[in-house]
Amino acid sequence: MRPDAGNGPLPARTSIKVQTVRYVEVAVGLPVQTTFHYSVPKQLQEQAAVGKRVRIPFRNRQLIGYIVGVVGRPEGFSVKPILEVLDQDPILGPDLVELTRWIGKKYLAGWGETIEAALPGPIRKGRLMMKSRSPEPAVEVSPSSPLPLNAEQKQALDSILAAVNRREHRVFLLHGVTGSGKTEVYLQAIQEILSQGKTSIVLVPEISLTPQTIERFQARFGAKTVAVLHSAMLESQRLQEWHRIRLGEAHVVVGARSAVFAPVQSLGLVVIDEEHEPSYKQEDAPRYHAREVAITRAKAFQAPVILGSATPAIETYYQATQRRIELLPLRSRIEEVPLPQVEIVDMRQEFGRGSRGKIFSRQLEETLAQTLTSRQQAILFLNRRGFSPFIHCRGCGQILRCKSCQVTLTYHMDTRSMVCHTCHSEQPAPEICPKCRSEYIRFQGIGTQRVESELARLFPQASIARMDTDSMKARGSHAKLLSAFRRHEIDVLVGTQMVAKGLDFPRVTLVGVISADTALNLPDFRSAERTFNLLTQVAGRAGRGALPGKVILQTYTPHHYGIVAAGRHDYLAFYQQEIEARRQCGLPPFTHLVQLTVRSLGENKALEYAKKIAQTLRRCLLSEVQILGPSPAPVHRVRRNYLWQLLLKSPEEVHLKEPLAAALREVSASRGCRLAIDVDPL
Ligand code: ADP
Ligand code: ZN
Ligand code: ZN
DSSP: OOEEOTTSOOOOOOOTTOSSOOEEEEEESSSOSOEEEEEOOGGGTTTOOTTOEEEEEETTEEEEEEEEEEEOOOSSSOOOBOOEEOOSSOSSOHHHHHHHHHHHHHTTOOHHHHHHHTSOHHHHTTOOOOSOOOOOOOOOOOOOOOOOOOHHHHHHHHHHHHHHHTTOOOEEEEEEOTTSSHHHHHHHHHHHHHHTTOEEEEEOOGGGOOHHHHHHHHHHHOTTTEEEEOTTSOHHHHHHHHHHHHTTSOOEEEESGGGGGOOOSSEEEEEEETTTOGGGBOSSSSOOBHHHHHHHHHHHTTOOEEEEESSOOHHHHHHHHTTSSEEEEEOSOTTOOOOOEEEEEEHHHHHHTTOTTOSSOHHHHHHHHHHHHTTOEEEEEOSOOSSBSEEEETTTOOBOBOTTTOOBOEEETTTTEEEOTTTOOEEEOOSSOTTTOOSOEEEESOOHHHHHHHHHHHOTTSOEEEESTTTTOSTTHHHHHHHHHHTTSOSEEEESGGGTSSOOOTTEEEEEESOTTTTTTSSSTTHHHHHHHHHHHHHTTSSOSSSOOEEEEEESOTTOHHHHHHHTTOHHHHHHHHHHHHHHHTOTTSSEEEEEEEEESSHHHHHHHHHHHHHHHHHHSOTTSEEEEEEEEEEEEETTEEEEEEEEEESOSTTTHHHHHHHHHHSOOOTTEEEEEEESOO
């Protein structure tokens, strides 16, 4: 066994045609940047092949590894033999072997770790493959046929199909508001790919993988042709879908982030809907972005990629202005439904009226009353769950915080508990202050539960429901609540960003945003972008039927460009101000970022290690790479661990990654400290 410099030049691999495989390169699912060499005993030489799982001796234990290469006789070191080959056929095709290698290098993650992110759970855990199966999706959907396209849709489809027919890898940005007919364009492009005998992958954010979305694809192509992959499915179902894709039974894959690794043959097209969604970035190692991975995967097949959004990521739109991505605009809504009228309410003025502590402005309260009187529906949005985000003791002035994370505890009224939204720990809400024993405990600030209870007080005759992760814990509760809302058994739906996406209810004529500022105040350079996107999405929930819609945005910063542009439904105005701000501050897309986070139970230990890394980096990296920190992470303590961060910033990607990987190899590990590397952090 010899570690191989994973980021250096890879060892020459002999052709796979070699009859007997004597030595192999194996990746293991550990956070290591290296691969390992093993010998193959004679009786396994016919079975061993790239893309198969093997059982290997590793230090003092046994592990499952993945053959990623066939190598020549190692010189100057001895190798151990593999113990078993687990698969008859490779579980990873050559394209996925190459793709996972690329991800490991791009995101400074382990190759084996990346391979494991690409495989379904049971396969990763070493379960053997079932030989034959006859999976039969049980759904019945009424078929739909292609609609005659409008001029802009047709132009978009023509551009995409031209690339398909030239077998050209191009990236398209289909930019249009919800209801502008993007999905219909995807469907017709996929239709053409199917008729050429090729496969398509459609990525959608987890939250929009609703039965309605899935049904649209099944209705057009038949349930058997469509495979669905998402995390709410049982592992066995997911595995079954994975097999259907592998065996070439399903030619269209619809799924969340990790569906980008679906084991398709001859990929013809990738669609990424709502391409700006942060959920496309994986939070744990390998910290890949599904958009970048999809583009790289499609390139290997010379297949085009369609990115769709009403509010493209700033980076994506910038690429379009640079003509590296082809912009396909859909400027109008199909049914000519006008976008809802937006009213921005300055809450500072509301305070002037002596309504401190009130949740609803006068405008919102009056419009709600009108909506209810005319038997229409409303959605109220607040991106903060719980009853109140601060538990404050007036006796000693303390705000109660989580003992292990130091973040403020949120009071939850339904369970009468205080919850840490970072580590999810929960304890009974105190009646007296744990510090000074005073009885004067106050719950401050607003969460969705408080909005719900205030609504019930103001409008006792209305039927109100709440949709957030607390109220939607049970499987199926989400769908149940939505269908009750559709049947108009609910008048007002209160919720977090769960209500922001994809809901299409014709009787909803009012959308109220309780506080447009919650995301603006986060210490993150993308906070304006997040706010604009979220407000645009929420606003799009109003007036989707024949009745005109109205949106009320309550804010303390009514002149912020993100809020003003959202009020006017003006993406370009927002983009132009935002890209200028990014240029001036030297932020992406004008620079590349890597964030390093050190975590340890000992505060000093974490800081010392972060300092040591910073020193090495300052010595090894070019001076144009800025190294900021170490500084405490925005959430400095998580589950008793202390977190310190370094941020690296470079105008050129090449000066960043490989030199960083090399520099990090020089820093020896520190006991009790863990280092997380996030390339292009969100
Ligand atoms: P988006 O994906 O941009 O939200 P959709 O593709 O879902 O838009 O289209 C919105 C609605 O308009 C859907 O009900 C869809 O069936 C319908 N639609 C789309 N394109 C056409 C068309 N060319 N003619 C008639 N109806 C269309
Ligand atoms: Zn107190
Ligand atoms: Zn906590």
